[in-house]
Amino acid sequence: MNRRHGSVVPVEAPYDDRLLHQRVVGGDESALGEVYDRLSPLIFGLSLRVTRDRLIAEDITQEVFLLFWERPLAYDPDRGTLRAWLATIAHRRAVDHVRAEERRRVSAIGPRLFEREPVRLEDTVLAADEAERVRQAVSALPDGLREAVELAYFGGRTYRQVGEELGVPEGTAKSRIRLALRRLAGALAEEEV
Template structure:
């Protein structure tokens, strides 16, 4: 888990706790790409991923006190919720698929601790693979996926045309996919 939340996290959290809808909108705008991307990677279904994104932000709006900025960042907390919901969806779909096929021998489901260990290991491998990318690709991917920037925001920060940033991200993701597939991540 990430370290304590930033001052910005704390301020946004306080505003959401106070019922400020514009604060939730700011959180949504900043972290939507991250939450959607994570849900899509797990479910491989945009429609399902968008439903998960909605659930994540509704959960934060309805129960903002569940987030504790002293324990981690808002980004990490929302990503964790999105990942859990996406994994739950995939598992439910798999159970339905297996039930439709009929009883078979299946492997026991991993425990939450096993899930956490596997997710942490996978995240470390992905971070290492990202660090090996050429600088311009790595920088664009880090802005989009680790800092939750949109293509347009990343382009402004990098001082580049939006199309260039999109291309760098697309090429970088392709390289990452190839490298991670070789390592079975």
């Protein structure tokens, strides 16, 4: 809707949007494919910018187009373009996801903030000792395995990112990490950690 001199003026969607919309309302899957081909990069990019997570952005993109397919009459071509309508839905879903994740994270941390149980000195000493043993076991790994594990677990990198940083294929990075974890498990089991 546009405002002109205090009144609301409807914004009509382009003829192309109207035609595609009518075809989707009629159950034409190829029309949905055309809309998807044209607008999915926008919807995915918008979702990715908000969530910063490729998998979540892919899910949101799929949800938006599924909603359009299942409820095409929810879109009103007289109120704006299909592009704007789908982008608005994607943005709302992405923001909802981010907010839900934040609530989940806070609710998981929140109860621990108010625990009244005192920390026992022996638990603190044992935890520090175990952490030191893990650090020693990691430092004893061969360079390629150590670097891969440090990037993945201490640096928070994905397999792909580890591969890029080490200059190796993603599969090689994954293999190095798995081998390193097996070796660490063996070494720490010997020490009963």
